[in-house]
Amino acid sequence: MPVEWNEADQVFHLYNKKVSYLIQIVYGKYPAHLYWGRRVQVLQPSSILSFKGRAFSPTTEPADLKFSLDTLPQEYPAFGNGDFREPAYQLRTHDGSTITEFVYDSHEILKGKRPLKGLPSSYIEDDSEADTLVITMVDAILGIGLNLNYTIYRDLDVITRSAYFEHLGSHAIEIHKCMSMSVDFHESNWDWLHLHGTWARERHIERRPLLHGIQTISSTRGASSHQHNPFLALLSKDATEEFGDVYGISLMYSGNYQASIEVDPFDKTRLSIGINPFDFIWLINPGEMFQTPEAVMVYSSEGIGGMSRTFHKLLRTRVCRGVYRDKTRPILINNWEATYFNFTEKKLKELADMSKGLGIELFVLDDGWFGHRDNDKSSLGDWVVNKKKLPHGIKGLADYIQNKGMQFGLWVEPEMVSPDSNLYRKHPDWCLHVPGRSRTLSRNQLVLDLSREEVCDFLIKTLTNIFSSAPISYVKWDMNRNMTEVGSAALPPERQKETAHRYMLGLYRILETLTESFPDILFESCSGGGGRFDPGIFYYMPQTWTSDDTDAVERLKIQYGTSIVYPAITMGAHVSEVPNHQVGRMTPLQMRCNVAMAANLGFELNVDKLSNEDQTMIVEQISLYHQIKEIVLFGDQFRLLSPFEGMDTAWMYVTQNQEQAVVFYYKTLATPNPPFFRLKLRGLNPKLKYKINNAEQPFYGDELMQIGKDMPLIKKDYSSFIFYIKAI
Ligand code: DGJ
Numbered sequence: 144m145p146v147e148w149n150e151a152d153q154v155f156h157l158y159n160k161k162v163s164y165l166i167q168i169v170y171g172k173y174p175a176h177l178y179w180g181r182r183v184q185v186l187q188p189s190s191i192l193s194f195k196g197r198a199f200s201p202t203t204e205p206a207d208l209k210f211s212l213d214t215l216p217q218e219y220p221a222f223g224n225g226d227f228r229e230p231a232y233q234l235r236t237h238d239g240s241t242i243t244e245f246v247y248d249s250h251e252i253l254k255g256k257r258p259l260k261g262l263p264s265s266y267i268e269d270d271s272e273a274d275t276l277v278i279t280m281v282d283a284i285l286g287i288g289l290n291l292n293y294t295i296y297r298d299l300d301v302i303t304r305s306a307y308f309e310h311l312g313s314h315a316i317e318i319h320k321c322m323s324m325s326v327d328f329h330e331s332n333w334d335w336l337h338l339h340g341t342w343a344r345e346r347h348i349e350r351r352p353l354l355h356g357i358q359t360i361s362s363t364r365g366a367s368s369h370q371h372n373p374f375l376a377l378l379s380k381d382a383t384e385e386f387g388d389v390y391g392i393s394l395m396y397s398g399n400y401q402a403s404i405e406v407d408p409f410d411k412t413r414l415s416i417g418i419n420p421f422d423f424i425w426l427i428n429p430g431e432m433f434q435t436p437e438a439v440m441v442y443s444s445e446g447i448g449g450m451s452r453t454f455h456k457l458l459r460t461r462v463c464r465g466v467y468r469d470k471t472r473p474i475l476i477n478n479w480e481a482t483y484f485n486f487t488e489k490k491l492k493e494l495a496d497m498s499k500g501l502g503i504e505l506f507v508l509d510d511g512w513f514g515h516r517d518n519d520k521s522s523l524g525d526w527v528v529n530k531k532k533l534p535h536g537i538k539g540l541a542d543y544i545q546n547k548g549m550q551f552g553l554w555v556e557p558e559m560v561s562p563d564s565n566l567y568r569k570h571p572d573w574c575l576h577v578p579g580r581s582r583t584l585s586r587n588q589l590v591l592d593l594s595r596e597e598v599c600d601f602l603i604k605t606l607t608n609i610f611s612s613a614p615i616s617y618v619k620w621d622m623n624r625n626m627t628e629v630g631s632a633a634l635p636p637e638r639q640k641e642t643a644h645r646y647m648l649g650l651y652r653i654l655e656t657l658t659e660s661f662p663d664i665l666f667e668s669c670s671g672g673g674g675r676f677d678p679g680i681f682y683y684m685p686q687t688w689t690s691d692d693t694d695a696v697e698r699l700k701i702q703y704g705t706s707i708v709y710p711a712i713t714m715g716a717h718v719s720e721v722p723n724h725q726v727g728r729m730t731p732l733q734m735r736c737n738v739a740m741a742a743n744l745g746f747e748l749n750v751d752k753l754s755n756e757d758q759t760m761i762v763e764q765i766s767l768y769h770q771i772k773e774i775v776l777f778g779d780q781f782r783l784l785s786p787f788e789g790m791d792t793a794w795m796y797v798t799q800n801q802e803q804a805v806v807f808y809y810k811t812l813a814t815p816n817p818p819f820f821r822l823k824l825r826g827l828n829p830k831l832k833y834k835i836n837n838a839e840q841p842f843y844g845d846e847l848m849q850i851g852k853d854m855p856l857i858k859k860d861y862s863s864f865i866f867y868i869k870a871i
Contacts, residue, residue: 145157145158145159145273145274145295145297146252146274146275146276146293146295148250148252149188152167152187152188152189153167153168153169153171153189154166154167154168154177154185154188154189155167155250155276155278156185156188157274157276157293157295157302158182158295159182159295159296159297159298159299159300160182161181161182161300161442161444162179162180162181162182162295162300162302162442163178163179163180163181163182163183163185164178164179164293164295164302165177165178165179165185165188165191166218166278167188167189167191167192168247169192169210169215170204170210171246171247172246172247173212173215173217173246173247174217174218174219174247174278174280174291175192175215175216175217175218176216176217176218176326176327177191177192177216178191179302179326179328179390179440179442180388180390180442180444181388181442181444192215192216194207194209194210194211194214195209195214196208196209197211197213197214197409200213200214200225201213201224201225202225203224203225211225211226212224212225212226213225213226213227213228214409214411215327216327216328216329216411217231217325217327218278218291218325218326219231219232219245219280219289219291219306219322219325220325220327220413221233221243221244221245222241223241223242223243224242224244228405228407228413229325229357229403229405229413229415230320231306231320231321231322231324231325231415231417232289232306232318232320232321232322233318233319233320233420234285234287234308234316234317234318234319235316235317235319235424236285236314236316237314237315237316241319243282243285243287244282244283244284245280245281245282245287245289246280246281246282247278247279247280248279248280248281248288249279250276250277250278250279251276251277251279252274252275252276252277253274253275253276253277254270254271254274254275255267255269255270255271255272255273255274255275256272256273256275256294256303257275257292259305259434259436259437260434261434261648261651261652262395262396262434262436262437262648262651262679263395263396263436263437263462263651263678263679263680263681263682263683264303264305264395264437264682265301265303265395265437265439265457265461265462265678266461266462266464267296267461268461271297272296272297272298273294273295273296273297274294274295274297275292275293275294276292276293276294277290277291277292277293278290278291278293279291285312285314285316286310286311286312286313286429287308287309287310287311287312287316288308288309288311289306289307289308289309290306290307290308290309291304291306292304292305292306292307296457296461299453299456299457299461300441300442300443300453301439301440301441301453301457302440302442303437303438303439303440304323304324304437304438304440305323305324305434305435305436305437305438306321306322306323306324306434306435307432307433307434307435308321308427308432308433309432310427310428310429310430310431310432311429311430312429313429314429315426315427315428315429316426316427317424317425317426317427318424318425318426318427318433319420319423319424320417320420320423321417321418321420321425321433321435322401322415322416322417322418322420322435322438323394323396323416323417323418323435323436323437323438324392324415324416324417324438324440325413325414325415326413326414326415326440327411327412327413327414328377328411328412328413328414329411330410330411330412331353331355331406331410331411331412332353332379332380332410333352333353333377333378333379333380333412334350334351334352334353334377334378334379334380334382335350335351335352335353335358335375335376335377335378335404336348336349336350336375336376336378336447336707337349337360337371337372337374337375337376337402338371338372338374338704338705338707338708339360339370339371339372340369340370340371340673340701340704341369341370342369342671342672342674342691343672343690343691343692343697343725344369344690344692344697344701345369345372345672345673345674345676345689345690345692345701345704345705346372346673346676346701346704346705346707347700347701347704347787348703348704348707348785348787350378353377353404353406353412354406355406355407355408356405356406357403357404357405358403358404358405359401359402359403359404360375360401360402360403361399361400361401361402361403361419361421362398362399362400362419363399363419363421363422364399364625364626365398365399365590365625365626365629365643365646366397366398366622366625366626366670366674366675367394367396367397367398367400367674367675367676367677367679367680368625368674368675369670369671369672369673369674372676372677372708373393373394373396373400373402373416373677373678374391374392374393374394374402374707374708375391375392375402375404375414375416376389376390376391376392376447376450376707377389377390377404377412377414378390378447382446382447383446383447384446384447384448384781384782385445385446385448385449385825386445386446387444387446388442388443388444389441389442389443389446389447389449389450390414390440390441390442390443390450391440391441391443391450391453391454391708392414392416392438392439392440392441393416393438393439393441393454393677393678393708394416394417394436394437394438394439394677394678394679395436395437395438395439395462395677395678395679395682396418396436396437396647396677396678396679397647397650397675397677397679397680398418398643398644398646398647399418399419399421399422399423399643399644400416400417400418400419401415401416401417401418401419401420401421402414402415402416403415403416416438417435417436417438418435418436418644422629422640422643423640423641423643423644424640424641425640425641425644426637426638426641436679439454439457439678441453441454441457447707447782448780448781448782448825450707451706451707451708451780451782452779452780454708454709454710455706455709455710455779455780456710456779458678458681458708458709458710458713459710459712459713459777462678462681462682463681463682463685463712463713464658464682464683464685465658465662465685466662466663467665467685467686468685469777471772471773471776472665472686472712472743472776473504473505473550473616473617473665474502474503474504474505474744474745474746474765474768475503475504475505475506475507475552475617475745475746476494476495476498476503476505476506476507476745476746476747476750477507477509477619477717477745477746477747478491478494478506478507478508478509478747479509479510479554479747480693480717480719480720480724480747480748481494481720481747481748481749481750482494483510483511484510484511484516484517484518484519485511485517486511486532487532488532488533488534488535488539488540491506491508491540492540492543493751494506494749494750494751495543495544495547495549496547496751497750497751497753498549498746498750499547499548499549500758501750501758501761501762501765502761502762502765502766503549503746503750503765504549504550505549505550505551505552505616505617506544506549506550506551506552507551507552507553507554507617507619508537508540508551508552508553508554509554509619510554510556510621511529511532512528512529512532512533512537512553512554513525513526513527513528513529514526514527514529514561514564514565515529516529519586519587519588519623520561520563520587521561521563521564521587522561522563522564523556523559523560523561523564523588524559524560524561524564524565524566524567524591525564525565525566526555526557526605526606526609536612536613537553537609537612537613537615538612538613540613541613541614541615542613542614545614550614550616550617551613551614551615551616551617552615552616552617552618552619552665553609553613553615553617553618553619554618554619554621555606555609555618555619555620555621556620556621556622556623557591557602557605557606557620557653558590558591558593558602558622558650559588559589559590559591559622559623559624560573560574560588560589560590560591561587561588561589562582562584562587562588562589567589572592572632573591573592573595573598574589574590574591574592575589575590575591575592575626575627575628575629575630575631575642575646576589576592576628576630576632577628577630578630578632580628581628582628583627583628585623585624585625585627586623586624588623588624590624590626592631592632592633592642592646593645593646593647593649593650593653594631594633594634594641594642594645594646594648594649595631595632595633595649596649598649599649599650599652599653602653603653603656603657606653606657607657607660610657610660610661610664615664616663616664616665617664617665617666617667618661618664618665618666618667619667619669619688620666620667620668620669620684621669621670621671622669622670622671622674622675623670623671625674626643626646629642629643630642631645647679651679651683654666654683654684655683658683658684665685665686666683666684666685666686667684667686667687667688667715668680668681668683668684668686668687668688669687669688669715671691672688672689672690672691672692673687673688673689673690673701673705675687676689676705676709676713678708681709681713685712685713686712686713686714686715686743687713687714687715688715689701689702689705689714689715689716689742691725692725692726693717693718693719693723693724693725693747694719694723694725694726694728694730695723695728695730695734695735695737695738695861696726696728696730696811696861697725697726698716698738698739699738699786699792699809699811700786700787702714702716702738702741702742703782703785703786703787703792703794704787706780706782706794710776710780711741711742711743711775711776711780711796712742712743712775712776712777714742714743715742715743715745716738716739716740716741716742716743716744716745717739717744717745717746717747718732718735718736718739718744718745718746718747718748718761719735719746719747719748720747720748720749721735730861731861732757732760732761733760733764733863734809734861734862734863736760736761736764737764737807737809737863737864737865738809738863740764740767740768740771740772740775740807740865741775741794741807742775743776744765744768744772746761767865767867770867771805771865771867773798774796774797774798774803774804774805775796775805777798777799778796778797778798778799778803778804778805779796779797779799779826780794780795780796781794781795781796781797781824781825781826782794783795783806783822783823783824783825784808784822786809786811790810790811790812790813790814791808791809791810791811792807792808792809792811793806793807793808793809793822794806794807795807795824795825795826797825797826797827801826801827801828801831801844801870802828802831802869802870803867803868803869803870804824804826804827804833804867804868805865805866805867805868806822806824806852806864806865806866806868807863807864807865808822808854808863808864808865808866809861809862809863809864810857810860810861810862810863811860811861812860813857813858813859813860813862814857817856817857819853820853820854821850821851821852821853821854822851822852822854823847823848823849823850823851823852824847824848824851824852824868825848827844827845827847827848827868828844828870829843829844829845829848830843830844830845831843831844831870832844832870832871833847833868833869833870833871834868834869834871835852835866835867835868836866836867837867837869841871847868852866
């Protein structure tokens with residue numbers, strides 16, 4: 144049983160083969176954090192905490208002057224009765240006070256894991272896969288229950304947490320802050336790592352030492368954002384890709400979030416993640432409840448790589464859902480960079496004809512097919528086909544594509560409205576706005592108010608009609624701006640600060656309904672590339688357009704950084720034209736293909752204008768992709784060389800049975816007369832013999848991992864190689 148309750152010591156031990164998490168109820172009231180990390184056996188868990196009197200640290204236990212909430216490592220700390228650090232939550236009561244006294248009331252240990260109502264969460268397929276602990280705390284004066292939910296997976300080094308407020312009292316209260324998890328480490332000699340960026344430069348890695356005080360990352364944009372992914376990790380100072388202790392936390396949520404780390408004067412570290420408390424207030428009336436999103440907590444004793452592989456497995460197998468979860472995805476061509484808004488049915492058909500000949504399997508029609516949208520200034524909201532561009536409608540084009548033996552996919556951006564649209568003219572109050580204030584535009588558009596039920600219902604109906612109107616196998620769901628003037632015409636003044644979270648609940652309802660109604664459609668999420676690349680979105684749509692930056696060199700960093708949390712199967716990666724549309728760089732087709740083949744391969748260029756030589760190369764690359772795609776998409780990833788550290792990048796994927804692997808090696812700028820170089824592989828079975836690219840000479844796994852594989856002498860910028868490795 145992976146959750147044990149030791150009544151005598153008042154200690155919970157959540158464990159699996161590799162991880163332990165220990166909580167102690169102190170003074171019968173306070174859930175204190177004892178330990179999280181490598182699996183331990185503890186004979187005397189209650190001796191872990193040590194209390195020492197500290198000046199200016201008040202005590203809630205007059206009989207024990209050494210005890211203070213200010214120095215107690217806690218599980219879900221409050222503010223206002225002695226702990227001066229960042230609280231996990233704050234409520235404002237009807238009398239205006241923010242003082243609460245939640246104390247332990249009871250607990251329950253359950254087999255399995257429950258889904259969260261209206262929110263994405265990781266799941267199980269069988270009750271034996273996980274156990275759940277629910278600690279119930281109660282504030283007797285307010286009559287409010289606070290449930291702290293913990294689930295530990297049996298075969299994954301993952302603990303998930305969330306909090307749930309249940310109002311059984313008699314006065315409305317406001318929730319001003321409610322993180323999904325908080326945990327206090329006993330030490331602070333860590334580094335921390337996070338993924339930062341912006342549009343076209345997402346998820347770059349930054350590692351820094353922890354300092355005293357609060358360090359935080361967040362989003363206030365109404366989306367998880369290009370700027371900071373909802374993830375951070377604490378790393379032991381010696382942690383590398385392969386070795387060391389790493390603690391990763393991530394939030395299953397696609398909206399505003401905050402993750403913070405506080406190092407206190409006694410060198411303890413408080414880590415938390417949840418909905419961003421800034422600009423958030425949620426009112427709960429008696430009889431109502433509030434559920435926080437779920438936090439995913441991963442511990443790895445095998446460095447950053449070990450953490451990533453755990454996140455990958457969880458996301459791939461217990462977050463993503465639907466028929467495509469376990470299926471490779473069709474190789475697609477998207478017309479966006481080939482035509483932008485300027486296309487005709489004839490041009491699209493030519494692109495499709497040529498693509499089919501090259502072995503491409505799915506044709507995606509991007510932005511510009513509806514209303515009078517010839518640029519980004521109009522028509523979002525008017526989801527009616529533009530007959531000037533597509534005289535035979537979506538159905539005509541989709542049928543043509545399908546008759547060729549290809550699948551057809553369509554782009555939509557349902558969450559938005561253009562001021563120049565019939566929808567906006569009819570319902571000017573359906574967008575997020577504050578009466579009397581300006582409505583700030585971004586990409587000439589406004590955000591529909593998905594906190595309103597009728598707006599969500601309208602979108603469900605409209606999209607259901609479109610998706611049923613033609614043979615549509617794939618949908619690209621875009622979202623091209625962040626929120627401003629966040630207010631809803633449908634909410635009373637005291638609920639205005641609920642708008643952003645209600646929007647997310649509305650979005651999740653729409654996605655749940657549509658993905659249930661159209662189980663065979665492959666949904667790809669997009670927000671100007673990777674502006675909403677988070678675990679929450681993957682619960683509904685199993686892949687995301689990784690970035691609008693399709694340059695092969697930039698993509699190395701973006702895909703490498705993304706892989707810190709997300710597996711290759713969640714990333715869309717396209718081969719595009721040169722000079723590259725984002726950075727103007729010229730890279731060889733081979734390099735562009737080899738980068739895109741490390742994820743879900745697609746194309747986004749005028750294939751009808753390619754030279755014969757390039758066409759032949761694409762045919763060959765596609766055939767290679769078919770050989771390696773299962774290894775890339777379902778294998779374990781090992782990062783070998785980082786593009787953030789030099790001109791070389793390498794990563795590899797290994798099948799679960801270690802019988803096949805594929806290594807990708809890229810050199811951006813060549814060095815004159817370069818040194819000899821052996822690349823040390825990882826993740827192979829040391830005892831198995833492997834052949835590389837079917838060459839005669841086999842190597843042992845340990846040989847390839849310890850001595851390494853000799854790499855070719857590179858004399859050209861933007862060189863790249865793929866090695867297919869198979870056990871004999
Ligand atoms: C942003 C996306 O990331 C692009 O791929 C493309 O779909 C455009 N939007 C279309 O407006």
